[in-house]
Amino acid sequence: MLHLFRHSLLSMIGLALILLVVFIAIFAPLLIQEHPSYVEVSTDQGTTRVEERWDINFENKLLPPGPEHYFGTDDFGRDIYSMVVWGTQISLKLCLMVVLTATIIGVILGGVAGYFGGKIDEIIMRVTDVFLAIPYLILAMAVAAALGRSIENIMMALIVVWWPQYARLLRGQVLSIRENQYVEAARSVGASGWRILFRHILPNSFSPLLVQITLDLGAVLLVAAGLSFIGLGASPGTAEWGLMISMGRTHMFHAWWYVTFPGLAILITVLGFNLLGDGIRDITDPKLRR
Amino acid sequence: MQLIPDPPGKIIDGQIFFEGENLLEKRAKDMQYIRGNEISMIFQEPMTALNPVYTIGDQIAEVLILHKAVGEVDKKEIKKYDIIGKRKQKKNLKKKSIKKAVDSLRMVQIPDPEKVAEQYPHELSGGMRQRAMIAMMLACNPKLLIADEPTTALDVTVQAQIIDLMKDMQRRTNAAIWLITHDLGVIAETCDKVGVMYAGYIVEFGDVQSIFDWPNHPYTRGLLKTIPKITKKRGKLDIIPGFVPNLITPPSGCRFHPRCKYATSECKKTPPPLVEVEKNHFVACHHYEDVKLSVISKYQQVKP
């Protein structure tokens, strides 16, 4: 499969970008100069939770990029480069968790709806209608607001928002694949409904699903960063890209680097996912291969 | 017709002569004039070949206006900035051409042509669409009509109607028809001359009568024998072994040699030239004489 990527320069770039981002995420602790420490704080609900804290050093406040601090420092004198690199882990973890969970929920519900049809189908589809009637960012915002501010709650909110489209996608796939004669052939030799669903239909809907997953990894990152930017999500001081941009906003005109570098990090990651997703689509969909 | 977009398709070499002129040397503008006016073409899938968002009448009228079959906007009569006057003329023109479009629909025996002209392609049946397509392409009385598998997507009874219609239209308009098909039956019934193609090459060309009676190329012969016929008694069908080769890496020499029982080492090396074996009968085969002999001997065995 890899050799097919070679035909498209853009998808090669996408693949390279994603590999780079994943590399950075894995080896983040080795790549940075400053490391966060962890403290236990009490929450609104009276429980405690662990949060990351970065050393504050007001003497180094808002230093421009240079050999000491590649991306400069923020208004608390923290090294932006270290935080951006560290943030890769947080972002990737968030995207993967959200998209994979949403996929699992969506595949099960959509598969069942599409294959068995009837009342179940009707109910599941009406529910997705409702979810899809509200724009992602806004529904996620409402849910996250209700759940309370934290990264975990943003994840929950995004999963709630994201699963319906997978259910839709899979249902559509099942309905079209079901019409293939090999499904009928399997029935004519006595295969059971579940066997047909798992052996014949799901493997064949894998490609479009993979494309959607890849593209969504980027889309989820964008929405999550947007939520953090508004003030939902990570607590202040965490190395989360959206949050960093939000913090840097007030210093934008005299410290351009504060908002620029976290934003570039988001752009590069999302771009990577989008290019890769497009590439996979072109490879797996012969109709679009021209 | 130079309708293959470039890229991916490109005419590498050769010439196409139409009424003594080489079409490949024509400018794009002149080609546009020839298309639809002097040479027109109908396609296999009447569903996809008609634009789904315009009415049948509009689509036929478009050709008529384009090739000025109903006159044109008189530029002299109207001042440059007289937009209203221009529109009026255009409207008139459109009305006239729609009327003519209805006439041409009537000519291809479409019942209730006024209504059909206002309908969209998806509202018509396959046979009707193909009729509308023929009406559109014959609207400007072309000299040559290229028909690419015009009946393949249709049922036999409708196919019979369309074939008769095409023959009838030919008689009326005196156009030459170039029919492309895989159905030997259709060829036998409609054509005067036939060219047999295999893997990009014309392997045999001649009068229908002589090709069907005396096929000189082994491929033509095989082809004629493999089709089950309703007129013949049953038994095992003759087969051509193997599969049609792909055109990316075609076999060397004569492209048919891997499937041919007459093949020799010569066939592997050199592609055979197209030679005239008798008047108006051309064959591209190194061993056409052997093939001919075997046909004759078999024929004689049956005869006495």
Place this chain on the structure above:
Amino acid sequence: MKTWEYITRRLILLIPVLIGVTILTFVVSHVIPADPAMHFAGGPKAQPETIERIREELHLNEPVLVQYFYYLNDLVHFDLGKSYLESRPVTDSLAQYFPATLELTIFAMLISIPLGIVGGIISAIRRNKLSDHITRFIAIVGYSLPIFWLALMFQYAFAYQIPILPLEGRLSIGVSAPPPVTGLFVVDSLLAGDLEACGSALYHLLMPAFTLGFATLALILRMTRSSMLEVMGADYIRTARAKGLSERTVIFKHALRNALIPTVTVSGLSFGALLGGAVLTETIFNWPGMGRFAASAVIGLDFNSVMGFTLVVAITYVLANLIVDLLYAVIDPRVKLGGV
């Protein structure tokens, strides 16, 4: 089926969706929070008496179904509760902010859709040429950009480094707002004959509308390009060429209308993205719209406002998609209204 019949049918079909939306917002506001009363009161720092009062007010001591009934009853009377942030009914706040958001969204669409379509056509026609690569690159970057970051970058570039555009707001200082008729400043100022206000309003719209519409532009460009390419390979395009039509006529008359069909669908869907993006864009450009209101409500834990906003957006979005479906039927005669 006639158009009005179709519209009625679609509106009837909207009812279950909207009921679903109310259930969803109800669940989000009354069930998910650990203690809704505390939430409505403004978080853990609220006084116990206030929480108790709210508990009474919101019938939180009653069974869930009864609570939903109260919630629905309020909705029917256009009562979305009180905004704790602005100390007035949420409906009043939304009514005030809605036109500003509408104006911004409409202008974002006016910028992005035509540009996207033109770009898509150019890209498709000059396939694999330099201009195609450039437009495609812009497109793919366009929908990979975090909109709030793009907004900040624009502000930095065009309001600070090369100060040619206003940093924020709807009107310049010193220009008074036109008398409200529609609430859209551009329209109202024209109605009042106040060209200065109109100019100022347009001037202030430029940057936020472009920012908001950029992702949509990218999406539409991409969609138009790929559907143009697909349509250009269709049989009827070959037919059109075989008729002897010029390449121009083939592209603009035969290909474009067919290629626009998927683009129209995408435009409808992207309206949702625009409403979502408005939350971020309005916050940054200090645009007095619903989005900014919602964003500050989220921070201020003003829960009623957030839910009211969500509901209004859902209704707007659903209606926008209805309009798109109607448009769809205009462009594509194959879509029989009602043949769902």
Place this chain on the structure above:
Amino acid sequence: MNDEIILKTDHLKEYFPIKSGIFSKVKDYVRAVDDVDIYIQKGETLGIAGESGCGKTTLGRTILQLIKPTDGKVFFMGSDLSKINKKKLRKLRPHLQIVFQDPASSLNPRMIIKKIVGEPLVINGVAKGADLEKKVLELLKTVGLTEQHMYRYPHEFSGGQRQRIGIARALALNPDFIVLDEPTSALDVSVQAQILNLLKDLQKRFGLTYLFITHDLSVINHISDRIAIMYAGKIVEVAPTKDLFKKQLHPYTQALLSAIPIADPNIKSKRTHLRGEVPSLIHPPSGCNFHPRCPKEMPKCSKIEPELKESSKGHFVACHLY
């Protein structure tokens, strides 16, 4: 061939509902198979011929219970398939198999050939492990493929080869009866002949009974013993192949046969012209559904539906003329 009837249908009907309106009420039906009575004798080939959309494909599927019939019965070796429960039906499945028209979509693109051909054996618990491999190889050899084809994916094969794989799969469970649904219409003529010969050989070797569905009358003439002509959901004429080609009774059959172009320029066919096109199955014409196109239409044709009657031995026709 003997006279034992292996399969028989009794007033078989298959209507597909068309839903519309706000509450998806069933408004009308597509009458794809409308009151069909046919029987097939052991070891013979019954050809079903008709134009596209006449319901012949649906008939094949309904007989195999791949679609539940709306009404009517299907008797296979004495038991009524439409009545028996799922479990019993699954037991009978191995006896009834199908080969599909489109070799591209009838093989799962994500399974290797061994899995595809072996699937029926696995599902029905016939063979496992090494035994399975042996059986699959045997089947592939039967249809003219070799061991090296076992571990490849369907897209690596040509249309003709794929059709052979489909046949191998249908043969896996030693069926008695196979529905062949246009098995050659997606193939080139030269390959079509190969497949037809293969099918004939297999029939002789395993004593198979075929229901051969096609729109191509020259193919059907070549392979079947008896032919049933279908028009708009109904059987209009059934006769032994020889009889049918010698003498057609139903006006539709006459027109259909005369419409086939003959690949011989020496024979100039006399054509019976038909008006119009195949009617929709949603609102079929009243009475005899062929009457609007029939050259020999009589007043009663639009009122009374003709029954399928035996006019001479083995030759049935549904027409008021006889």
